[in-house]
Amino acid sequence: MAPSAMTRWTKSLSDAQPVSYWLDDPGRPAPEPALTGDDRCDLLVVGGGYSGLWTALIAKERDPRRDIVLVEGREAGWAASGRNGGFCAASLTHGVANGLSRWPGEIEKLEELGARNLDEIEAAVKRYAIDCDFERTGEIDVATAPHQVAELREMYEEMAAHGLAGSARLLDADAVREQVDSPTFLGGLWDRDGVAMLHPAKLAWGLKRACLEQGVRIYEHTPALELASAGAGMAVRTPYGRVFARQVALATNIFPSLVKRVRAYTVPVYDYALMTEPLSDDQLAAIGWRNRQGLGDSANQFHYFRLSADNRILWGGYDAIYPFGGKVRAEYDHRPETYAKLAGHFFTCFPQLEGVRFTHAWGGAIDTCSRFSAFFGTAHKGRVAYAAGYTGLGVGATRFGADVMLDLLSGERTERTSLEMVRTKPLPFPPEPFAWTGVALTKWSLARSDANGGRRNLWLKTMDKLGLGFDS
Numbered sequence: 001m002a003p004s005a006m007t008r009w010t011k012s013l014s015d016a017q018p019v020s021y022w023l024d025d026p027g028r029p030a031p032e033p034a035l036t037g038d039d040r041c042d043l044l045v046v047g048g049g050y051s052g053l054w055t056a057l058i059a060k061e062r063d064p065r066r067d068i069v070l071v072e073g074r075e076a077g078w079a080a081s082g083r084n085g086g087f088c089a090a091s092l093t094h095g096v097a098n099g100l101s102r103w104p105g106e107i108e109k110l111e112e113l114g115a116r117n118l119d120e121i122e123a124a125v126k127r128y129a130i131d132c133d134f135e136r137t138g139e140i141d142v143a144t145a146p147h148q149v150a151e152l153r154e155m156y157e158e159m160a161a162h163g164l165a166g167s168a169r170l171l172d173a174d175a176v177r178e179q180v181d182s183p184t185f186l187g188g189l190w191d192r193d194g195v196a197m198l199h200p201a202k203l204a205w206g207l208k209r210a211c212l213e214q215g216v217r218i219y220e221h222t223p224a225l226e227l228a229s230a231g232a233g234m235a236v237r238t239p240y241g242r243v244f245a246r247q248v249a250l251a252t253n254i255f256p257s258l259v260k261r262v263r264a265y266t267v268p269v270y271d272y273a274l275m276t277e278p279l280s281d282d283q284l285a286a287i288g289w290r291n292r293q294g295l296g297d298s299a300n301q302f303h304y305f306r307l308s309a310d311n312r313i314l315w316g317g318y319d320a321i322y323p324f325g326g327k328v329r330a331e332y333d334h335r336p337e338t339y340a341k342l343a344g345h346f347f348t349c350f351p352q353l354e355g356v357r358f359t360h361a362w363g364g365a366i367d368t369c370s371r372f373s374a375f376f377g378t379a380h381k382g383r384v385a386y387a388a389g390y391t392g393l394g395v396g397a398t399r400f401g402a403d404v405m406l407d408l409l410s411g412e413r414t415e416r417t418s419l420e421m422v423r424t425k426p427l428p429f430p431p432e433p434f435a436w437t438g439v440a441l442t443k444w445s446l447a448r449s450d451a452n453g454g455r456r457n458l459w460l461k462t463m464d465k466l467g468l469g470f471d472s
Helices: 002-015 050-062 096-102 104-127 145-163 173-179 200-213 260-265 280-289 338-349 394-410 435-452 456-468
Strands: 037-046 068-071 086-090 141-142 167-171 188-189 195-197 217-219 226-230 232-237 241-249 267-276 294-297 302-307 314-316 358-370 375-379 384-388
Touching: 002 338, 002 358, 037 050, 037 232, 050 068, 050 200, 050 241, 050 394, 068 241, 086 104, 096 104, 096 145, 104 195, 104 200, 104 394, 141 145, 141 173, 145 167, 145 188, 167 173, 173 188, 173 435, 200 217, 226 241, 226 435, 241 394, 260 375, 260 384, 267 338, 302 338, 302 435, 314 338, 375 394, 384 394
Parallel strands: 037 068, 037 241, 068 217, 141 294, 241 384
Antiparallel strands: 086 195, 141 188, 167 188, 226 232, 232 241, 267 314, 267 358, 294 302, 302 314, 375 384
């Protein structure tokens, strides 16, 4: 990128606030009081993001008499649930391609369960009157290089061969630019029904309200510090008290699990996003986008982008940063060099929008695992269940994960717990310095693959065979 172009594009960031646009809302709910003293319940949920909120709410729907407590270290929705792109996908496997490569024998069932899960999310949004700008507009995977056009066609043909194409539509260059006009778009694959756009923080806040209305006791600013057996149940220590519970559901995602053996299965990968000012009618007309789909390009280092309810463009992705040691720290939430890179990429994609300003720039940690999609398990003789590793597609899949955790705690065999995906674990990440070295080499190899027509080098081919990956 030439210095003059860098200066021109980075000027668009001069007023950007270093906070998630979704969380920068004066209407955000006040936090619930912290736990002081001891409390007792049937089910304790640890974590107030989507995973924990869905678990508490569905547990109440299954048994309204169940006494449920949820503890959250900060405020509900403040972490990944309030910082993501708002793509609520039906896929439980981080896309059909990943699902086919890992669970070909049950991909049809996984796709069916994913579609049902998205329908149930839409129904819950209506049932609990959650105002989260839910729009089931679908998503287009766009090709920005010739080899990606061929890859999208191959993916569509493979989906069709397995009866999974559904309402998907393959788009040539003219057809995709008729939907959203960018000189960089060479083709696309439009999933017209399997993805919804929404306001991610408002979904979390709406789920919190629904939980409270159903009688869930929520304690915020109450981090869970220690998990231990206590008689026939479990005890979780917090800064000012304890919760004694018959069962515990751990929904902490990227934060260190209270079950220590689970920690090696996830690493934090930091992802970053920009939000523009609202577009004028003329600016919207210049790019089309009348059908308001979500978009993502098909590169290994990819971007995701979508319109907000007030016609801003969220533009995120590309850089996926793994910090040495795998620590989750607030200082990693912002990365000016990535913001500058993203701004340049934005105006390359949409040169007709030059002059648009960015109002917000932010980042956050994704709970990445080596198979890209969630894993599940139990501990303490079945009294504790956990789910983690959603790898950036947790807006929708966390509701499925909540059902899985509750199924596991019930001890009953269900169609969910019978899945190979649920019964198996990803490969754990190695200790440092091997984890950082492996991630760095993978990122370098992915960038070379993007630049070399999608050709994968020996390192990537070896990682593919081992079932290891790196994605945002």
